[in-house]
Amino acid sequence: MAEPTPQNWRLTDEYLSETLVGHDPQLEAALAAQRAAGLPDIEVAPVSGKLLNLIVRMSGARRVLEIGALGGYSTIWLARGVGEGGNVTSIEAEPDNAAVARANLDAAGVGARVAIRIGRAAEVLPTLEGSDPFDLVFIDADKESNTVYLDWAARLGRPGTVIVLDNIGRTGDVADADNTDPMVVGTREGLRMLGSDPRFDATALQTVGLKGWDGVAIALVV
Numbered sequence: 688m689a690e691p692t693p694q695n696w697r698l699t700d701e702y703l704s705e706t707l708v709g710h711d712p713q714l715e716a717a718l719a720a721q722r723a724a725g726l727p728d729i730e731v732a733p734v735s736g737k738l739l740n741l742i743v744r745m746s747g748a749r750r751v752l753e754i755g756a757l758g759g760y761s762t763i764w765l766a767r768g769v770g771e772g773g774n775v776t777s778i779e780a781e782p783d784n785a786a787v788a789r790a791n792l793d794a795a796g797v798g799a800r801v802a803i804r805i806g807r808a809a810e811v812l813p814t815l816e817g818s819d820p821f822d823l824v825f826i827d828a829d830k831e832s833n834t835v836y837l838d839w840a841a842r843l844g845r846p847g848t849v850i851v852l853d854n855i856g857r858t859g860d861v862a863d864a865d866n867t868d869p870m871v872v873g874t875r876e877g878l879r880m881l882g883s884d885p886r887f888d889a890t891a892l893q894t895v896g897l898k899g900w901d902g903v904a905i906a907l908v909v
């Protein structure tokens with residue numbers, strides 16, 4: 688039997704990506720552009736991008752909010768999911784990242800259905816109040832602010848809104864209550880909120896793969 692090593696997680700993820708996601712020139716071009724621009728390679732893995740796309744389609748989401756666009760890789764997956772009549776609002780704090788994301792979305796043919804809002808999410812989110820509720824919110828930004836983002840996701844959503852929160856595993860550090868890394872503390876705070884705040888019903892899945900040991904939480908606004 689194969690050993691449960693990071694190398695084998697990676698090989699298995701590559702096999703799953705090849706088998707179930709396949710060759711995708713638009714997404715590969717987006718990744719290449721993102722790398723060329725010097726963005727960190729912390730975007731979601733292909734199988735996770737496709738998971739986002741499937742959750743959007745399974746839930747019938749037409750209005751999607753993303754917190755943390757980076758270079759737009761996950762945004763492309765979300766924008767494909769909402770279809771031609773849908774729209775994605777994606778918040779990105781770094782103007783340089785937002786420019787890469789904009790170019791990638793346009794090149795992928797989904798630019799017209801995505802609005803990128805440049806700024807700190809904590810400042811942009813209140814400006815979204817008063818619009819129609821979002822059907823799905825993908826949170827993938829600074830982990831220190833997870834509780835702020837979850838609160839806004841509930842406020843800008845409705846009963847039935849789906850929330851996906853990235854990076855809940857943090858290489859296992861998330862299980863360590865004594866860990867003082869602000870990203871770990873923020874991740875734990877977010878999970879505590881998902882488990883105790885009556886607005887949410889949630890679970891989480893650990894993942895191993897291309898990105899190592901991590902995971903994703905999935906919640907319903909009730």
Ligand code: DHB
Pocket residue numbers: 729730731827828853854
């Ligand atoms: C980090 C952030 C992410 O969203 C991710 O998927 C992986 C790592 C980080 O900031 O370290």
Ligand code: MG
Pocket residue numbers: 729730731827828853854
């Ligand atoms: Mg992430």
